[in-house]
Amino acid sequence: MLPTETQPQTQRIRPALNFAARRPWCTLALLIAAALVVGTGVLFLLNLKAPGLLTAALMDALSDPGQAPVLLKQGLLNYLENGWSFAPWMLELTSIFMVIGTLLAVFGVIFALTSLVERKVLARIQNRFGPNRVGPWGLFQPLADAVKMLIKEDIVPTGADKVLHLLAPIIMLVPALLVLAILPYGPGMAPIELGVGILFFFALGATTEVGVFMAGWGSNNKYSLIGAMRSIAQMISYEIPLFLAALSVVMLSGSLSPDAIVSAQSGYAFSFVPHWFVFTPWGFAGFVLFFTAALAESNRSPFDLPEGESELVAGHMTEYSGFKYAVFFMAEYIGLLGICGFAVALFLGGWHAPLPWLEWIPGYLWFFIKLYSLVLLAIWVRGTVPRMRGDHLMGFAWKFMIPMGFAIILAAAVWHYAGGGVLGWVASAVIVLMPYLALGRVVSIQYPASRRVYRFSES
Amino acid sequence: MNSLSEIIAFLLISSLTLGAAIAAVGLRNIVHCGLSLAVFFVGVAGLYLLLGAEFIGFIQLLVYVGAVAVLIMFVILLTRPEDEAAKLPGLRWRQLPGVLIAAGVFLVIYLAIMRSPSLLRDVPEPAALSIQAVGEALVSGHLLALMAIGVLLTAALIGAALFAMEGEDGK
Amino acid sequence: MISLPIFLILSAILFSLGLFAVLSRHSMILLLIGVELMLASANLNFIAFWRFGPHPEAMTGALFVLFSIAVAAAEAAVGLSLILLIYRHLRSTNPKDVNSLHG
């Protein structure tokens, strides 16, 4: 063996992955070809009966891109009803599974993409390259990660509570997925139009804590337990500012339904400033508060000390490996996506276009663009801000964020009674800014930022 | 409220609730009791949803599963005796009076229910609980109760914090 | 088939289970769990009566449950902090050990 050999040694990696890693474009072409073959087959099978209805459904969807998913679903259901004479309950089931399948596919892809984009962006922030080995620009990295996760050994500690250890990742994932069911993706496109959507969202967020507790306690590991306790304390504390920030929006739009809240933000002032809540003083403050609390709710940096590697290995996920760890990972990311989706619906105008002459772009695209911008913002924050200390974290929640939440509610009320306008602007801006400055001063006096003194390591 | 799907949902949710309740009072590991209580609360919330009270159901989830169950679990962990595993004694003979009393109470309630045919009235499904109506009722007819609840919650919060705080004068 | 009596019987079973826990289990936490069970069964009754009652539009049952939930939350918080306090004094959560005022 010559040590100057330049080829990386890949002979023992599984053949398929090896093939994919070495010939990314070839693999992509193969995948596309396979999809085409399967798609043609399915179309051929479907086309056996009443082909006219099928083409009509497709044409219908193409004619109105803004409502394409809805029209496609309706067209397909119509086709199945008339072409294949489905019974009503079969139609109902098909409709449900179509929605679920679409949601899972879309968010699965976004999740995979995010896990890659996060690593890429963080790497670039730290002036590194990031994953760029598997496929072009590392695009197949999520695939490789998934394969790696799935073929890893599933380890259950000897002293673990087996049932709780198994159930915890499921209980974490289910609420995260359920949140996706009520997000307003576009006009009339929320999978479930729930009148108490906001409450549903917070109730699901609350059930996540039980999952965290089960993971922490069921692992029979001190790091898991301490991490879980920290995580629960943090989630309970930050749920309050999250709720308060959402409450201001609920007060002004007069509804708990995400659809109604998005509808309340339609229209443009001076025909170019959209009527989003983020463009009001209280709304802006509420958005910042909501987003900060959302970062803490989904245990992301700088509030990720439940899983602070330096002291707790991985928090409540310490004893998890393989598929269960992947489920935790997925729950975390889907939770982030859901909470960002809520931030978009509450403050960023949901599916509304930011400018009137951009309305030809379909609403669901706007929704996902905004959603992804928030995810990128979260990644950006993660690359910037160092992890907080435990007492700072709690102090920040109880001494700064919760009083600010009350101030925002007050500002929203003043805005409502002033009816917007200059008076509303000035009054609510003052009501938001004064506590912000005062509390910021108090917090920065109480937890002064000082240069760290290294007693031993620095000469 | 008699469609097949509703009956199936009722059977599933009520058996879940009952099972979780039995587990919550009967299991020997107290952490399992706490977790079963959380499941029980989820089941009760499901029953509320089944009965058409969405708002109450989600409030139940938020308050009970998110706060009360987690609080109970925190206290379980904080009061775990160091020397023994968190196991409680199983069923003993001296618990028989408790069982008998509970069974007696159930019997009385059961007989009372069975002897009231007026309960079997068939009523049309009422309109879903609208939040606007609830809010208006809260701040108009029940304002005093709302204020009293606010005061009570504040007092309870302060009291609980004071109790749980480790005092200056030792433990 | 699903009507008021079924819900009432369900909640009666839950209530009896709670009562059993309060009377017979040797742990203050389980005692509190029993109380929560009984409260929840009462709430279930309220909601069932609201749903099957003659005047659902008055929302009396639902509103009562709202208040009841708030009171239950306060009760749980105070009760648990009391348990914590007793545990700090006596290193035990068994109600039988809290007997210093026992004549």
Place this chain on the structure above:
Amino acid sequence: MKNPLTLPGLGILKGMAVTARNLVGSYYGTKRLHTISYPEERLALPENSRNFPFLVYDGEDADGGLRCTACRICEKECPPQVITIVPERDENGKLTKHPTVFDIDLNACMSCQICVEVCPFESIKMDSAFEYSSFEHVESLVLHKSDLAKPNSYYHDIKPTEATAVDANLEAERQRKAEAAAKKEAALQAKKAAAAAKSAAADAEKTPPTPDTDASD
């Protein structure tokens, strides 16, 4: 917060500006990047980087040109005992100055360079190659004589300064040896000549030279 008018949270925004600059800047020019895409691009290793030993040979013959004389000093001095040397024997069973077996077990080598320090013949040197990863221990990581032998030109490639100094040393050594040999030869010659002269003189004094001694001269 020194200035009371400073907005709380401004520091976070400043930090985010810095990270954004790095995020965008790392796509323009490689000045910011601390890392390279390793197998395609490689950093030039510093001249003094060292990893595992190798054997230098002179000339074209990888086996015959080895500087190693199988003196086994390195084998004795190696702290983890990873060097195995079997000297070559000629047909009479006499040791020659050439190894038949020269193995280094990289599994245990600790790159201490003591073998290099003790080698009197400048024969074993430290290599800077590092890509030895393999799936098993014995076949790939126990290097044999053929794997270890590298030409002097390779040594010049990786460590020019040191190799030049070593070459100069060897040259000087060779010259010194040649001089010493020449001197010795001269001294021998002189001694012989003196002896011859002496015996001649003695012969001249005592007896006439025998035909034997004449023939031997």
